[in-house]
Amino acid sequence: MAMNKKALQSAIALAGVSAFALTACTGPSGGGTSSGSAAGGGTITYGTTDKVVTLDPAGSYDAGSFMVMNQIYPFLMNSKPGTADSSPDIAESASFTSPTEYTVKLKSGLKFANGHALTSSDVKFSIDRVVKINDDNGPASLLGNLASVEVKDDSTVVFKLKEGNDQVFPGVLAANAGPIVDEEVFPADKLMSDDEIVKGKPFAGQYTIESYKKNELISLKANPDYKGMLGKPANDSATIKYYADSNNLKLDVQQGNIDVAGRSLTATDAADLEKDSKVKVHKGPGGELRYIVFNFDTMPFGAKTPEADPAKALAVRQAMASVVDRDAIASQVYKGTYLPAYSVVPDGFVGAIKPLKDMYGDGNGKPSLDKAKKAFSDAGVTAPVTLKLQYNPDHYGKSSGDEYAMIKEQLEKSGLFKVDLQSTEWVTYNKDRTKDVYPVYQLGWFPDYSDADNYLTPFFIPGNFLKNHYENASVTDLIKKQLTTVDKSAREKVLGDAQTAVAKDLSTLPLLQGAQLMVAGKDVQGVDKTLDASFKTRLGVISK
Amino acid sequence: MTTLIEAPPSDADGLLPTKKKSSGGGLGQYILIRFLLIFPTIFILVTLVFFLMRITGDPITAALGGRLPPEQLADRIHAAGYDRPIFVQYFEYLGQLITGNFGTTLSDNRQVSEMLTTYGSATLELSINALLVALLVGIPLGMIAAHRRDKAPDAVLRIFAILCYATPVFFAGMLLKLTFSVWLGWLPVAGRAKTSTELALTALQAPTGVYWLDALRSGNMAALGDVTAHAVLPALALGLLTAGIFLRLVRTNVIGTLGKDYVEAGRSRGVSEFRLVTKHAYKPALIPIITVMGLQIAVMLGGAVLTETTFEWKGLGFQLATYLTARDFVAVQGIVVLLAVIVAVTNFIVDIVAALIDPRVRY
Numbered sequence: 001m002a003m004n005k006k007a008l009q010s011a012i013a014l015a016g017v018s019a020f021a022l023t024a025c026t027g028p029s030g031g032g033t034s035s036g037s038a039a040g041g042g043t044i045t046y047g048t049t050d051k052v053v054t055l056d057p058a059g060s061y062d063a064g065s066f067m068v069m070n071q072i073y074p075f076l077m078n079s080k081p082g083t084a085d086s087s088p089d090i091a092e093s094a095s096f097t098s099p100t101e102y103t104v105k106l107k108s109g110l111k112f113a114n115g116h117a118l119t120s121s122d123v124k125f126s127i128d129r130v131v132k133i134n135d136d137n138g139p140a141s142l143l144g145n146l147a148s149v150e151v152k153d154d155s156t157v158v159f160k161l162k163e164g165n166d167q168v169f170p171g172v173l174a175a176n177a178g179p180i181v182d183e184e185v186f187p188a189d190k191l192m193s194d195d196e197i198v199k200g201k202p203f204a205g206q207y208t209i210e211s212y213k214k215n216e217l218i219s220l221k222a223n224p225d226y227k228g229m230l231g232k233p234a235n236d237s238a239t240i241k242y243y244a245d246s247n248n249l250k251l252d253v254q255q256g257n258i259d260v261a262g263r264s265l266t267a268t269d270a271a272d273l274e275k276d277s278k279v280k281v282h283k284g285p286g287g288e289l290r291y292i293v294f295n296f297d298t299m300p301f302g303a304k305t306p307e308a309d310p311a312k313a314l315a316v317r318q319a320m321a322s323v324v325d326r327d328a329i330a331s332q333v334y335k336g337t338y339l340p341a342y343s344v345v346p347d348g349f350v351g352a353i354k355p356l357k358d359m360y361g362d363g364n365g366k367p368s369l370d371k372a373k374k375a376f377s378d379a380g381v382t383a384p385v386t387l388k389l390q391y392n393p394d395h396y397g398k399s400s401g402d403e404y405a406m407i408k409e410q411l412e413k414s415g416l417f418k419v420d421l422q423s424t425e426w427v428t429y430n431k432d433r434t435k436d437v438y439p440v441y442q443l444g445w446f447p448d449y450s451d452a453d454n455y456l457t458p459f460f461i462p463g464n465f466l467k468n469h470y471e472n473a474s475v476t477d478l479i480k481k482q483l484t485t486v487d488k489s490a491r492e493k494v495l496g497d498a499q500t501a502v503a504k505d506l507s508t509l510p511l512l513q514g515a516q517l518m519v520a521g522k523d524v525q526g527v528d529k530t531l532d533a534s535f536k537t538r539l540g541v542i543s544k
Numbered sequence: 545m546t547t548l549i550e551a552p553p554s555d556a557d558g559l560l561p562t563k564k565k566s567s568g569g570g571l572g573q574y575i576l577i578r579f580l581l582i583f584p585t586i587f588i589l590v591t592l593v594f595f596l597m598r599i600t601g602d603p604i605t606a607a608l609g610g611r612l613p614p615e616q617l618a619d620r621i622h623a624a625g626y627d628r629p630i631f632v633q634y635f636e637y638l639g640q641l642i643t644g645n646f647g648t649t650l651s652d653n654r655q656v657s658e659m660l661t662t663y664g665s666a667t668l669e670l671s672i673n674a675l676l677v678a679l680l681v682g683i684p685l686g687m688i689a690a691h692r693r694d695k696a697p698d699a700v701l702r703i704f705a706i707l708c709y710a711t712p713v714f715f716a717g718m719l720l721k722l723t724f725s726v727w728l729g730w731l732p733v734a735g736r737a738k739t740s741t742e743l744a745l746t747a748l749q750a751p752t753g754v755y756w757l758d759a760l761r762s763g764n765m766a767a768l769g770d771v772t773a774h775a776v777l778p779a780l781a782l783g784l785l786t787a788g789i790f791l792r793l794v795r796t797n798v799i800g801t802l803g804k805d806y807v808e809a810g811r812s813r814g815v816s817e818f819r820l821v822t823k824h825a826y827k828p829a830l831i832p833i834i835t836v837m838g839l840q841i842a843v844m845l846g847g848a849v850l851t852e853t854t855f856e857w858k859g860l861g862f863q864l865a866t867y868l869t870a871r872d873f874v875a876v877q878g879i880v881v882l883l884a885v886i887v888a889v890t891n892f893i894v895d896i897v898a899a900l901i902d903p904r905v906r907y
Contacts, residue, residue, distance in 0.1 A: 045739050211746055216858055219743050239739045244866070248856050251726060251733040258739070394869075425869040428650075436616065 042236030044524070044542050047258040049243045049394070051215050051426055052194070057126070057179040058133040058140075059191040061465065062430065063263065063446045064395075066176050067537045068240065071220055073179030074204040074228055076104050076123065077170045081230075081541045084450030084533035086170040089228040090118070090180070090204070092155075094173075099164030100147070104173075106155040107227050112182045113208040114201040120157040124149040125183035127159075132189055137430055139176035141458055141465045142448070145169065145483070165484045167491070168457075171449030174534075180204065206233050206540045215242045220539065233540035234526055240539075246398055253279055253519050259544060260520040260527060262537060264397035267335040273519050280522055284531025286515035287447040289346050289455065290338070290396065290403070291508045292320070292389075296469040298439040300385050303469065315379030316387075317506035319372035321360035323414045324407060326511055333402045338512040340365060343499050344455050346513040351452040351482075351495030355503035356510065369414055376416060384418040387411065390433075390441035395426040403511075404442060434467040443508075450533040452495050453483060460502055470507040571899060578895050582888050589884035590641065594634055597877055602626035646878040649867065656878035659863065664882065665753025666736060666859030667848055670782065672754075673775045674844055674851075675837070677783025678790055683826075683833070685787075686794025690829075691821045693799055701791060708788025713847040717781035717854035724777060732774045734856035741770045778855045782847045786840045790833055797829035831902045838894030842887045 050064030057069055078089035088094045090107055097103040110118035127149050134140040147160040161169060172178065182202030186192050192200075198212040206228070207220035218240040222233045241258055243249040250269045253261035254276055265273070274281050294317055297304040301312035326340030339347070342354035342365060362368040376383055389411075391404040404421055411417040424432065433441055443466075447454045456479045458465040460472070478498035485491040502508075516535065520527045521544070529541040604620050621627050640647065646656030689701040725733045732738075736755055737745065744767055745751055745758045752758055756775070759768040801807060802825050810820055845861075852861035860879050867875035 043740075211743060213742075213746065217739060217742055217746075239743065241739050243734075244853075244856055244862070245734075248734040252735075255725075255729065255733060257732065425866065428872070 042543075043238065044235045044260065044539065044544060045239045045241055045258040046260045046262055046537075046539055046542070047241045047243055047249050047252060048262045049246050049249055049264050049397075050262075051242065051395070053137060053427065053430060054191060055194045055197045056186070056191045057176065057181060058130045058138050059135045060137055061139040061176050062137070062395075066448075067262075068218060069176075069179050070205070070536050071207045071238070071539055072203040072205045072209055073181065074110070074118065074226070075174050075178045076106075076180065077173040077178065078229060079174060079450075079532070079534040079536070081529040081538055082532050084535075086174050086449070087229065089174070089230070094170065096165070097158070100161045102159040102161060102166075102169055103152075104157050104159070106157070108155065110204060110227060111225055112185075112201065113203040113223060113225065114182065114185065116182050116184050116202075118180065118182070118204050119154045120151045121154070122183050123157045123180055124151050125186075125188065126180045127177070129181070129186065129188055130177050133191065135191060137434070139448075141461075141463065142172050142175060142177040144457065144461065144463075163480060163484050165486055167483060167486070168449065168451050168453045171451055171454070175448035175454075206230055206538075207238065210237070217241055222540075230538065230540055234543035235539070238539040238542075244394070250519075253521070256521055259524045260518055260542060262518050264395075265517060265519060266397055266399050267333070267337040268399075270337055270517055270519070271335050278522060279519050280524075280527075282518045282520060282527045282531055284516035284518075284528070285348065285533050286513060287346060287349075287450065287533065287535050288514040288516075289341055289344070289445045289510060290512040290514070291341070291344070291443060291445070291510045292407075293433075293438075293441050293443050293466055293468055293508050294470075294506065295436060295439050295441075296507070298436050300387065300439070301381075302439065304436075309379075311379045312381050314506065315375045315381050316385055317509065318360065318375040319381075319414075319416055320411065321356060321506055321509055322368050322372040322375065323411055323416065324509070324511065325367045325410055327365065328410070329403055329406050330512055333399050333406060334512070334514070337517070338514040341510040341513040344459065344502050344508060344510050345452045345495070345499055346455070349450070349452045349455070350488075351492040351499075353496045353499055355500045359503055367410070372414060372416055383416040384412075385416065386418045386420060388420045388422065388439050390422050390424065390429075390438040392426050392429045392442055393423045395429070396442070396444045400442065407511075436467075447535050450535065453479070456495075456498055456502070457483070460498075460507060466508070468507065470505065472501065472505055472507075475501045475505065574899055575896055578892050582892050585888045586885055589888065590638070590881055591634075593877060593880050593884065594637060595630075597873065597880075598630065641881070646881070647874045649875040649878075650872045654875075656875055659875065660860070660878060660882050662753065663858065663860045663863050666857060667845070667852070667861060669736075669754045669756065669775070670778055670848055670852065670857055670859055670861075671841070671844055673779035674782035674786065674847075677779045678786035678840070681784065681787035682790025683794050683830070686791040686829075687798055687821050687826055689791065689795040690798035690802065690825070691817060693795070698795075701795075705788040705791040705795075708784045708791070709786075710788075711785075712850075713781055713785050714850040714854050716784060717778070717851055720777045720781055721854065731777050735774060736857055737767070737771050737774050741767045745771075778851050778857050781854065782844060782851045785847055786844060789836065789840065793833055793836060794826075794829050797832055798825045801825040801828050831898065834894055834898045834901065838891040841890040841894075845883050845886065 048064070050067060052068055053060040053062055053065045055065065055068060057073065060066070074090040076089060076091045077086045077094060079086055090110055091104045092107045094102065094104040106120060106123070112118055127143065127146070130138060130140050131143055131146065145162050145166050147162045150158040150160060152158060159169070182200065185200035185202040194212065194214055198209050201208060203209060203223060204226065206223060206226050208223045210219040210221045212218050220238045220240070222236055246265055246269060249261050250265055250273065252258045254273070270281055273279055296302055296313070299313055300316050301307055301309045330336065330338045330340055342357040343352060345352040347354070357363070357365045361371065389404065389408065391400050393401055401423070408419040408421045411419050432438065445455065460470065461476050461479055462471045475498060478494055478501055482491050482494040482498060485494055516531045518527050518531060524542060524544045526541040526543055530536070530538040602621055604624060604626060605617065625633065644657060646660065648654065649656055649659065685701050689698045692698045721733065724731045736742065744764060745755055748758055748762055755771040756768060759771050798821060802820065807820055807824060810824065848859065849861035849864055851857065852859045853865045856862065860883065864876060864879045867879070
């Protein structure tokens with residue numbers, strides 16, 4: 001009996017020690033000798049809370065999808081790390097051969113990872129396809145100035161433009177509408193599923209996709225056949241890990257389970273991580289704009305509401321512009337990691353001005369209830385106006401909830417509004433916002449190319465990306481004019497006029513502009529190189 | 545002494561019925577009846593889920609009602625077929641289910657069946673881990689509490705049991721995470737494995753999706769260790785919920801068994817209390833555990849939603865929370881139906897195991 005008891009005790013002790021040893025040996029990497037990313041040598045792991053809507057370039061126009069596309073698809077034009085200037089990527093040369101013809105000559109010997117040759121026919125196919133599919137969530141609006149694409153020979157393609165001297169067209173080719181895909185893999189007239197894309201290996205960028213679990217884990221491998229200007233990546237392979245909760249993203253970068261944490265850490269996280277000696281917080285110029293969109297059909301007094309009245313609808317927008325306190329949101333919610341925005345073009349871009357600062361509020365950027373009340377009384381609006389205000393809780397960072405709670409509080413405190421605040425997850429949100437589902441809603445914008453035009457053309461011309469039924473011929477003319485004005489100072493003047501005109505109509509209400517932020521382990525190099533004004537996340541420059 | 549130790553407890557006290565007293569046709573018939581009962585059970589569950597999900601109307605109205613102009617709402621409802629008679633939709637849905645077609649998710653356009661198989665394995669893994677924790681913690685501690693009944697260890701363990709099943713699973717999860725991941729840094733924060741492990745396991749030929757099983761199959765001990773480390777906290781968070789119930793149950797049953805004549809006889813012959821508990825009293829005490837285990841599966845799956853969300857354990861619970869947020873009616877319905885099937889089948893298995901151990905349950 002005594003023997004049995006002793007044996008049992010020994011067994012329990014042994015099991016306990018074994019379990020502890022197993023756990024202790026396999027805990028988080030911390031020390032940097034784990035079999036995870038740290039042991040990969042040439043592998044870096046990037047974590048994000050962004051989501052991929054689709055890997056098909058014709059079907060997405062969002063930061064999460066474009067980040068992956070930037071790694072796997074080739075572009076005719078791109079920008080060298082550290083700059084935002086467009087220069088040839090897989091193109092050997094690219095230039096205006098006439099005011100309305102932009103001719104691109106491809107490098108020789110280009111091919112996709114599946115072995116198919118990459119020719120000018122693929123280039124024409126890729127661009128035509130974006131225009132033809134014209135998906136609600138796609139980037140077709142970027143190609144508004146494109147008349148046609150003509151193939152001269154296997155390596156030469158000519159883009160014929162509607163308006164001559166389009167100063168941003170090279171930038172457009174480096175943007176969401178610009179990924180070149182394999183015409184032997186993609187269908188010409190409909191979107192392709194992610195799994196089919198991965199199987200087809202139509203990749204000719206810096207990386208190829210080795211394994212793909214949508215919005216969970218993507219494994220990338222350096223593409224030896226890439227001949228573009230970005231060159232060989234600084235790492236052999238990269239993995240992109242997706243998080244639902246930015247707290248877990250923050251903790252994993254702190255513990256060394258991932259090398260770099262990208263979008264979207266909260267302001268509190270960033271402030272906290274600044275104090276952590278194991279990681280470094282990298283900041284870059286910020287082109288992010290956070291704003292409210294008004295659907296001109298369905299907003300209060302909108303064109304398709306029973307009480308339709310354009311003057312009253314404008315008064316609602318003007319009153320909101322006068323009531324919101326951007327400083328309070330920037331300092332209280334975002335701890336200074338965002339700044340108030342008083343134009344649809346963020347401060348710092350060539351041609352940016354601040355028309356909303358003068359036109360609304362107290363004239364110095366602070367709210368003014370009197371001005372808001374005057375807007376209502378001038379238009380005959382009876383307070384309170386009920387607003388169905390929609391925001392997204394998972395795409396623009398967790399602080400969106402706090403941001404919109406504060407906006408609701410500010411609007412309701414004025415006594416002019418009663419706010420019905422609602423939120424919807426991004427995948428649904430992104431689809432529904434273009435289908436007139438949300439009368440007034442949150443959006444954020446991460447620019448595709450570093451030019452003030454990128455904050456104007458996509459949003460304020462007829463049939464724009466917002467699909468909010470806003471049209472103003474004079475605004476459209478100004479936007480077109482700045483696009484083709486070759487003289488720099490003259491173009492700045494036109495850009496300013498366009499911002500002022502848009503600020504009068506208030507098709508959108510700019511709130512905040514932010515900085516780019518990444519957090520990486522101390523042994524990680526190259527992060528700063530990707531935090532440039534091109535706003536492209538390039539995994540190829542990161543190493544350790 | 546030998547007779548006392550070797551004789552089955554049920555026979556020793558002479559209380560258990562013999563096979564002659566059985567009114568049924570034996571174990572085979574019992575299993576057949578229990579098996580056949582699965583179908584009406586699932587049918588009733590599927591029917592309930594279908595109609596309950598529609599109490600508030602069609603999914604499009606539920607998601608977008610009040611936010612879409614009426615004519616657009618009507619167009620969408622018509623295009624999706626939700627304006628047809630409810631029973632037409634119901635029978636069509638049943639027909640789809642019979643052919644294994646759960647439909648396509650509304651929010652990300654995935655086949656629900658593909659989504660269920662992809663994420664079901666993760667939830668299965670978590671449930672097995674949690675069950676192991678429940679058994680390994682609940683049963684031994686229950687026996688210790690019974691052995692030291694009404695003494696200090698018993699009191700401590702009873703409080704521990706109450707805390708286990710009274711603490712909300714997400715709260716326990718956050719406390720565990722804060723303590724062992726954030727403060728002590730002993731265990732991973734979230735997820736099912738490191739990225740390198742996940743990549744290695746998903747690259748295997750025909751992976752099961754149950755990571756520890758795939759790691760074992762491939763003989764990758766480093767991966768097994770990593771997966772185990774990631775599994776500890778989620779398994780504890782979810783397993784302790786049931787461990788508390790098991791602890792109480794084992795304690796009560798062992799105490800009851802310790803009062804039986806054959807145990808008293810052993811005690812009078814000098815058999816130690818520890819040996820009486822561990823050798824003779826625990827077997828009869830386990831029978832109700834097996835029955836309760838079946839019921840606990842449903843509780844555990846409910847807890848899995850919160851545990852998976854807390855630890856970013858990307859299983860069905862995590863997806864259910866995501867799809868609920870996205871108001872994806874089709875995906876939610878598919879997940880709930882699958883969970884219902886799991887509960888029904890698990891209860892069937894538990895009934896069979898219980899019948900094999902204790903013939904009385906066949907009556």
